[in-house]
Amino acid sequence: MMRDVTAELIAEWRDELTRLTGSLGHLFNRPEPRVVFAQFVEGLLAELPKKNGWTLSERAGHATADRMQWLLNGSVWEAGRLRDAVRDYLVEHLGDPEASLVIDDTQAQKKGIKSVGVAFQHCGLTGDVRNCQTTVMLTYATTAGHAFLDRRLYLPEEWAEDQERCRAASIPNEVGFATKPEPAVAMLEEAVAAGVPLSWLLADSGYGRDPQVRAWCHDRPVPYVLGVPVDLPLDGPPGEPRHPAVKRATTCFITSAP
Structure with a gap:
């Protein structure tokens, strides 16, 4: 519940969002998609019953959905550069050596x-x-x-x-x-x-059962908590046969600590 939210705090959030979307204007080679991009992000964060090109356009005051659709389908910008900018912003504001990647x-x-x-x-x-x-x-x-x-x-x-x-x-x-x-x-x-700071890797059994993911952790080494399915064979002591991970369960977890 957001009992302590005030008008002043909402205004601060709005100003911060404006600064953030404005700082990403360099991703676009024309001013029109820069404006629509900010409206698109604001629409995604808004309380709309449905979020599609038409509802986002209506909220932004557009007569049709053409501008929103053009932002995603025709305007020139690189999603990879946007991802990198979001990652840098995230590390700046939430970066923590004790963080987990999921x-x-x-x-x-x-x-x-x-x-x-x-x-x-x-x-x-x-x-x-x-x-x-x-x-x-x-x-x-x-x-x-x-x-x-x-x-x-x-x-x-x-x-x-x-x-x-x-x-x-x-x-x-x-x-x-x-x-x-x-x-x-x-x-x-x-x-x-x-350079994303982290201490742990977390994943469900769909990824925990894969040897590539576990090998990546071992090679770093990165501590992990991974779900594994019940039928995943685990190596026992030297000379002992492999055996299922657990019995009477659908998923268990394997961990590695530093």
């Missing part, structure tokens, strides 16, 4: 078949198989807050094998199929290279 994925439900990466796959939002997109996420958790750090859109194998479909969706030729832990490890590498 790997997880999220889904966006879709009705059509043309959105990049859309397929019938497990949807964490509903707990079943749905037509959706999946994005592998890297977030940053501290005692002061938990915020977005990086992302990679997952491209299912059925997409990667269909070159015509990929060309129609403007997917670069060099982009191929990769399991979800692969982009997760790539994002971890980039975060460390950028």
